[in-house]
Amino acid sequence: MSIDxxxxxxxxxxxxxxxxxxATRGGEAAWRAFGVPDSADAExxxxxxxxxxLLYRDAVERGEVTEETALGELLGRPEASYAPLALGxxxxxxxxxxxxxxxxxxxxxxxxxxxxxxxxxxxxxxTVAELLDLASDVPVGKPRFSYSNLGFELLGAALARxxxxxxxxxxxxxxxxxxxxxxxxxxxxxxxxxxxALRGRAKGGRPHEPWTGEAIGPAGxxxxxxxxxxxxxxxLVSGSAPGASxxxxxxxxxxxxxxxxxxxxxxxxxxxxxxxxxxxxGFASFVGVDRGAGVGVAIVSATAARVDSAGFRALAALxxxx
Numbered sequence: 001m002s003i004d005x006x007x008x009x010x011x012x013x014x015x016x017x018x019x020x021x022x023a024t025r026g027g028e029a030a031w032r033a034f035g036v037p038d039s040a041d042a043e044x045x046x047x048x049x050x051x052x053x054l055l056y057r058d059a060v061e062r063g064e065v066t067e068e069t070a071l072g073e074l075l076g077r078p079e080a081s082y083a084p085l086a087l088g089x090x091x092x093x094x095x096x097x098x099x100x101x102x103x104x105x106x107x108x109x110x111x112x113x114x115x116x117x118x119x120x121x122x123x124x125x126x127t128v129a130e131l132l133d134l135a136s137d138v139p140v141g142k143p144r145f146s147y148s149n150l151g152f153e154l155l156g157a158a159l160a161r162x163x164x165x166x167x168x169x170x171x172x173x174x175x176x177x178x179x180x181x182x183x184x185x186x187x188x189x190x191x192x193x194x195x196x197a198l199r200g201r202a203k204g205g206r207p208h209e210p211w212t213g214e215a216i217g218p219a220g221x222x223x224x225x226x227x228x229x230x231x232x233x234x235x236l237v238s239g240s241a242p243g244a245s246x247x248x249x250x251x252x253x254x255x256x257x258x259x260x261x262x263x264x265x266x267x268x269x270x271x272x273x274x275x276x277x278x279x280x281x282g283f284a285s286f287v288g289v290d291r292g293a294g295v296g297v298a299i300v301s302a303t304a305a306r307v308d309s310a311g312f313r314a315l316a317a318l319x320x321x322x
Contacts, residue, residue, distance in 0.1 A: 005032040008297065008317065011310040018198065018302040022229035024237055025295045025318045031230040039196040041183055041223045042300045043211055044285045045278020048222040049152045050246070052159075053262030054175050055218075056091050058243035059159055074158035080136040082154060089143060090151045091261040092251045096141040097148040101134050116281050120206050122190075123281075124213035124221070128157045128167075131215035145253050149219045152262070156218020167217050175242050176228075179235045183225035186217040197223065200282015203305040208282035220280060229287070229298035236274075236289045237296045247274045247291070268312055271319060277308050286311035293319045 003023045009032075012019065020042055022031035033040055059065045065074070065087055072083025082097065089095040112123035126134070131153055138150065160167040168186035176184050187193050190212050200208050213221055224232075235241030249258030249265035257266045265274045268290075275288035286307045289296035295318040299307045 003028060003030045003318070005030055008310075008314045009034050011313050011317075012299070012301070012307060013305065013310075015203070015303050015305055016301040016307065020224075020226040020229060020298075020300045022226055022233055022298040023296065023314065023318060024230065024233040024289075025321070027294070029230040029234045031226040033226045036198060036302070037196060038226065039183075040198050041185075041194060041196050041225045042198045042285075042302055043200060043220075043278075043280045043283040044222050044224050044287075044300055045211075045220050045280045045283055046149075047276050047278040047285045047287050048218060048220050049262040050276040050287060051171060051175055051222055052152055052156045052218040053091060053246035053260065054241055054243035055159055055171055056087065056155060056243065057246040057261050058174050059162065061243065061245070064162055065159070071154055071158050074162050075132060075154070076161070077132055077136060080132070081138055081140050082135060085140070087155060087158065090148075090155045091246075092145070092259050093147050093151060093253070094143055094145055094251060095148065095151055096143050096146070097151040097154070098138060098141070099146070099148050099150065101131065101138055101150045101153070116208070120202070120208040120281060122209040122211050122213070124211055124216040126213055126215040128160075128215050131157065145251075145259070149216075152219035153215050157215070159218075166214075171222075178242050179228075180231045181224065181228035184222060184228045186222050187212045188214040188217070193223075196225075198283075198302045200280065200302045200304060202282065203303065208280070208304070210282075211280045220278065224300070229300065232287065233289065233296035233298055236287075237291055237294055239291070247289075249274070269316055273312070273315060275311070277306070277311075279304060279306065288312065288315055290315055290319060295319050
């Protein structure tokens with residue numbers, strides 16, 4: 001029985017009129033672009049962390065790093081406050097790093113956020129070198145679960161330094177190309193956007209600048225296509241994705257949820273679902289898989305209003321027909 005993508009799309013609020021949707025069930029994968037060309041690419045937001053989690057676990061499996069390897073060892077900043085933090089703890093948001101890096105002056109975090117909400121500006125754009133300097137004295141808290149964009153920016157930068165390549169190139173070589181995700185990329189500047197790049201908007205309709213930047217890539221700067229989302233689901237559900245051990249939950253997260261390397265696992269209607277979501281100024285995303293049932297769903301909307309609820313309902317619908 002073919003996957004009814006139109007029925008899954010109807011689970012979304014009407015405001016989501018520009019959507020990339022993919023699903024997999026029983027070994028079949030399908031995708032569709034709603035309201036946009038098939039070639040369109042969109043910001044996947046913090047689902048980027050899930051890709052970085054795969055990249056990290058792949059590096060562990062290659063023997064390049066271990067869970068105990070310290071950030072400072074790879075980033076060459078032994079004096080930085082983040083230097084002693086272990087990659088394994090960072091990958092599970094258990095390092096004590098804050099959610100965002102501190103900024104001063106006209107580019108303070110407060111001013112960036114204000115300009116994003118008031119003017120739709122990109123709050124990121126830092127280079128890796130700028131990030132390492134800005135975060136060098138960031139306060140590190142207790143080693144317990146606390147979601148951190150900064151942690152994944154540093155994790156991606158550390159893996160890239162270890163491999164001697166920019167993050168985007170490393171991700172493409174080790175994760176994207178093996179999965180057949182040829183339309184997925186990490187733009188460091190707005191000029192890097194491809195012809196099919198969608199422009200997102202806030203929940204209320206305000207246009208937003210693209211979230212580009214070298215430093216933000218591993219935590220929230222990846223863009224993908226509908227076809228590539230289907231390829232990602234195939235790799236996650238089958239376990240063939242490089243670094244697929246990232247999905248194995250082996251530490252506590254919030255509430256009853258568990259976490260692997262970025263990927264969260266929860267009980268949903270009696271089934272084990274592994275997932276990640278994302279939100280940028282102009283986009284919302286959800287990728288979730290029930291590996292036991294062999295189903296998965298990916299949704300990226302060019303409207304920044306959460307799609308998580310629709311994602312879980314779509315998984316339930318696929319599971320019922322599996």
